[in-house]
Every structure is written in structure tokens, then in C-alpha cells.
Amino acid sequence: xxxxxxxxxxxxxxxxxxxxxxxxxxxxxxxxxxxxxxxxxxxxxxxxxxxxxxxxxxxxxxxxxxxxxxxxxxxxxxxxxxxxxxxxxxxxxxxxxxxxxxxxxxxxxxxxxxxxxxxxxxxxxxxxxxxxxxxxxxxxxxxxxxxxxxxxxxxxxxxxxxxxxxxxxxxxxxxxxxxxxxxxxxxxxxxxxxxxxxxxxxxxxxxxxxxxxxxxxxxxxxxxxxxxxxxxxxxxxxxxxxxxxxxxxxxxxxxxxxxxxxxxxxxxxxxxxxxxxxxxxxxxxxxxxxxxxxxxxxxxxxxxxxxxxxxxxxxxxxxxxxxxxxxxxxxxxxxxxxxxxxxxxxxxxxxxxxxxxxxxxxxxxxxxxxxxxxxxxxxxxxxxxxxxxxxxxxxxxxxxxxxxxxxxxxxxxxxxxxxxxxxxxxxxxxxxxxxxxxxxxxxxxxxxxxxxxxxxxxxxxxxxxxxxxxx
Ligand code: NAP
Ligand code: G3P
Numbered sequence: 476x477x478x479x480x481x482x483x484x485x486x487x488x489x490x491x492x493x494x495x496x497x498x499x500x501x502x503x504x505x506x507x508x509x510x511x512x513x514x515x516x517x518x519x520x521x522x523x524x525x526x527x528x529x530x531x532x533x534x535x536x537x538x539x540x541x542x543x544x545x546x547x548x549x550x551x552x553x554x555x556x557x558x559x560x561x562x563x564x565x566x567x568x569x570x571x572x573x574x575x576x577x578x579x580x581x582x583x584x585x586x587x588x589x590x591x592x593x594x595x596x597x598x599x600x601x602x603x604x605x606x607x608x609x610x611x612x613x614x615x616x617x618x619x620x621x622x623x624x625x626x627x628x629x630x631x632x633x634x635x636x637x638x639x640x641x642x643x644x645x646x647x648x649x650x651x652x653x654x655x656x657x658x659x660x661x662x663x664x665x666x667x668x669x670x671x672x673x674x675x676x677x678x679x680x681x682x683x684x685x686x687x688x689x690x691x692x693x694x695x696x697x698x699x700x701x702x703x704x705x706x707x708x709x710x711x712x713x714x715x716x717x718x719x720x721x722x723x724x725x726x727x728x729x730x731x732x733x734x735x736x737x738x739x740x741x742x743x744x745x746x747x748x749x750x751x752x753x754x755x756x757x758x759x760x761x762x763x764x765x766x767x768x769x770x771x772x773x774x775x776x777x778x779x780x781x782x783x784x785x786x787x788x789x790x791x792x793x794x795x796x797x798x799x800x801x802x803x804x805x806x807x808x809x810x811x812x813x814x815x816x817x818x819x820x821x822x823x824x825x826x827x828x829x830x831x832x833x834x835x836x837x838x839x840x841x842x843x844x845x846x847x848x849x850x851x852x853x854x855x856x857x858x859x860x861x862x863x864x865x866x867x868x869x870x871x872x873x874x875x876x877x878x879x880x881x882x883x884x885x886x887x888x889x890x891x892x893x894x895x896x897x898x899x900x901x902x903x904x905x906x907x908x909x910x911x912x913x914x915x916x917x918x919x920x921x922x923x924x925x926x927x928x929x930x931x932x933x934x935x936x937x938x939x940x941x942x943x944x945x946x
Pocket of ligand 1: 722
């Protein structure tokens with residue numbers, strides 16, 4: 476049984492309380508992590524605060540040299556990290572390793588981008604202040620709370636932690652319960668990289684038990700959260716002055732506007748909808764298409780869905796068990812509601828506990844829950860809508876606004892439609908996706924607040940410090 480501990484001030488914490496992590500594939504314990512209490516969590520913030528000024532005083536290249544040892548330790552242990560991840564979130568081994576290597580790419584790019592966070596220099600001439608030269612550099616905000624979701628326990632954590640650290644902040648990191656083994660493993664990498672005491676702290680414990688304590692500490696200067704709308708709104712509702720970046724849920728639509736490359740469209744839609752069993756915020760979660768094109772497109776989509784392998788992470792199956800049985804019950808409920816209201820199941824609608832076959836549902840209508848709710852599972856609804864204007868209207872009616880896809884070979888039409896869709900980003904002729912990670916990544920409406928992406932994260936975790944020279 477893997478036993479990983481919380482990490483505070485470079486010490487592994489064992490308070491005798493444990494949080495068991497269940498392997499979604501075996502439904503048996505994958506391991507356990509420390510279940511911290513309030514007093515432990517407050518120690519993490521004290522450690523982060525005490526370490527921050529000295530960490531920020533280091534030169535950028537000194538911080539990078541220390542963080543590069545962390546990066547090198549990731550590569551050294553990449554297979555073990557991938558195995559732990561696959562055991563605790565049922566991501567197949569290939570995708571788990573891909574997540575680890577993608578994270579190293581993010582780290583390397585972050586180091587380079589940090590070197591180019593040049594100060595802003597301005598004269599006052601434009602406002603009649605002739606003898607004033609302003610230099611505005613970006614400096615650390617202080618103590619950053621990073622909270623990550625279960626579905627990218629390594630990538631979406633370090634995509635916050637590394638930008639925070641490289642700019643001189645210190646970090647308190649809360650991994651998702653399902654993801655805590657992967658998160659706590661980062662402490663071993665930090666020790667291997669000779670991190671200075673207190674710059675990086677891992678607080679483990681079930682969110683519903685310790686979440687309020689973690690997000691209420693007065694030492695927090697900024698929170699970077701990725702997770703569900705419900706939790707994100709709980710954090711937002713605290714109304715503290717703390718700066719927030721929230722990356723929340725999604726209900727990404729795919730609008731299919733012509734039939735000029737249906738094989739490509741179907742391939743993008745299926746990989747976009749069913750990657751990691753649909754447990755991606757940017758998964759395609761609804762398809763809008765008119766009847767005439769649907770009669771040709773849907774059979775092609777069905778052909779692709781039927782080919783998706785179903786099994787275990789060790790088998791590198793495309794479809795693996797969803798995170799837990801509570802989630803699979805919710806997903807099944809959406810499918811059942813659609814069926815009861817007249818939708819047509821073309822494939823799937825089959826499960827063994829939390830292993831759910833990819834499910835393709837045609838003739839979904841706006842009165843069905845599946846048209847609006849985020850399943851976060853392997854189900855794809857087709858909504859047959861016979862006008863582009865109606866597609867845009869339904870796409871925008873969602874409370875979510877993360878991403879969208881527009882499939883259309885006429886680029887003018889595609890751009891004009893994209894400009895009308897209320898999301899952070901619209902992908903033309905590809906599935907919706909966060910990458911490449913150097914791009915800004917944002918959601919609007921219930922899908923988030925603020926912006927991620929490498930440069931945007933460096934900006935959101937720093938503030939201006941102005942020095943004005945009068946001469
Ligand atoms: P979640 O249940 O909201 O949990 C997210 C994180 O918040 C976890 O670390 C969780 O810890 C923690 N948490 C729970 N209660 C908390 C509280 N009261 N205060 C502070 N933190 C608390 O989301 P998830 O199930 O991990 O991920 C699925 C959701 O996240 C989906 O809606 C998905 O769309 C969204 N998501 C969005 C993005 C994006 O980039 N926009 C990326 C990935 C996922 P515990 O696990 O211990 O509860
Ligand atoms: O749900 C995780 C979100 O960040 C999507 O990432 O790379 O799968 O589009 P990606």
C-alpha cells in the first residue's frame with residue numbers, strides 16, 4: 476500500500492490520520508495520504524510566509540537552477556509517477572506518461588518565459604510630466620494557494636506551482652483527493668531538488684473537510700483553482716480580497732456547418748468527446764448539426780465510437796473506468812433522462828460499476844438534462860438543429876463558456892460564427908483543447924475567472940512594482 480505524507484516546511488507530516496485513495500479500476504485502496512487537521516494547515520501557511528522573502532531575493536536564474544533540478548527529477552521518475560497516476564485516477568498508462576512529459580514541456584517553456592517578463596518602462600511626457608521615468612517590474616504576490624482537480628493531477632498542479640515559484644512566490648498546494656498520491660509524490664521530487672525549506676508545501680486531506688480551512692487562511696495572497704463550478708463558486712463567494720484565477724467546468728459545443736470533411740470532423744469530435752473517458756473540462760459535450768448533414772455524419776461518428784477500446788489503464792484502453800461510482804451514477808442518470816424523453820441510443824448505454832461504455836445519443840433535445848449538464852464522462856449527445864442562428868443561440872444559452880469547436884471549410888463563415896459564440900476560445904476545425912500550453916486558457920460565465928496559460932499564469936501570480944525616477 477503506497478503511503479505518502481503531507482509536506483510542510485520540508486518535513487513529511489504523519490499525524491496518525493489517513494485519507495485512503497481508491498483505485499477506480501479495482502475499487503480497492505491505491506494508497507493513503509496524511510489527513511491534515513487545521514493546525515497542520517496553518518503551519519503550512521506559516522512556512523510559506525516565512526520562506527517567501529528569501530526565496531524572492533534569489534536571482535531569477537538561481538530559482539530556475541533549483542527548479543530545473545525538480546524538473547530533472549520528474550524525468551528520472553517519470554514511469555513511477557505515471558504508474559501512480561494511472562492507479563489513482565484510472566488514466567491509461569500511455570496518457571499518464573504523456574501528462575508527465577507535457578508537464579516537463581510546460582516547465583521548460585515557463586523558465587524561458589520568466590526570463591522575458593521584462594519591466595515596463597514609461598516616460599511621463601505624454602501627460603506633461605517631462606522629467607519622470609517610470610519603471611514597472613513584475614514582482615511576486617507572496618503566498619499562492621494552488622488547488623488542482625483529479626483529472627490532471629500532475630499537469631494542472633505544476634502548471635500553477637512552477638509559474639508561482641519561478642517568480643518568487645511560495646506555494647501551498649492542495650491536490651484533489653483522487654490525485655493526492657501523485658501530488659504528494661511531488662514532495663519527494665522537491666527534496667531531491669534541494670528545495671529551500673517552506674517554498675513548496677503539500678496539504679492533503681478531503682476537500683469537504685479541510686477546504687474551508689485551506690481557503691480562509693489570512694496568509695493567502697492569490698488562489699489558483701481548477702475544478703468544478705460548485706466549488707469554484709464557494710471560493711468566489713468568500714468574497715475575500717484575495718486575487719483569484721478559477722478554471723471551472725465546461726459544456727463545449729461542436730457546431731458542424733458543412734459536410735466537406737466528415738471523416739476529419741468525426742475523428743475530432745470522437746477524440747474530443749471521449750478522451751480520458753470524457754473527463755476533461757474541454758471535452759466536446761454536445762454536437763449541433765442539421766438533419767441533412769447529421770444523416771451522413773452520425774453514422775461515421777458511430778463507426779469511430781464502436782472502435783474505442785474499453786478496459787483498464789494497464790491495457791492502455793481508450794475508455795477506462797470513470798473516477799468513482801458516484802460519478803458513473805450521475806452520468807447514467809443523464810443518459811436515462813434523455814432516453815425517457817425520446818432520445819435514441821446509437822451505441823453504449825452499458826456499464827459495469829464505474830466502467831462505462833462510450834455512449835452516443837442522437838435526437839437529444841433542449842428539454843433533456845444531457846443537453847445542458849456536464850456529464851464528465853463518456854457520453855456524446857447529438858442535437859439536430861436546422862439553422863446556424865439556432866445553433867449559436869443554443870450554444871450561448873449554456874451557463875458554461877469554456878471552449879467550442881466550429882467545423883466548416885469556409886473560413887469566413889467559421890470566423891463569423893466563432894465570433895458570436897460566448898466562450899473563452901473557439902477552435903476552428905479541431906476538437907476543443909487547452910493546449911498548446913503557451914496559449915491563454917480561459918473560461919467565461921460559469922466556466923471561470925481569470926486566465927491560465929504559461930505567460931498569463933506568470934502575470935496573474937505577480938504584480939507591478941513601480942519605481943519613478945525624477946530627473
Ligand atoms: P472538484 O470536486 O471541484 O475538486 C477540485 C479541487 O477542489 C479538488 O482538489 C478538491 O479536493 C478541492 N475542493 C473540494 N472542496 C473544496 C472546498 N470546499 N474548498 C477548497 N477546495 C475544495 O472538481 P474535480 O472533481 O476534481 O474535477 C472535475 C471538475 O473540474 C469538472 O467540473 C471539470 O470540468 C472541472 N475542471 C476544469 C478544468 C479547467 O481547466 N477549466 C480542468 C479540469 C477540471 P477533493 O478532491 O479533496 O474534494
Ligand atoms: O480538464 C483539463 C483541461 O485543462 C483540459 O485539458 O489538454 O485535455 O484540453 P486538455
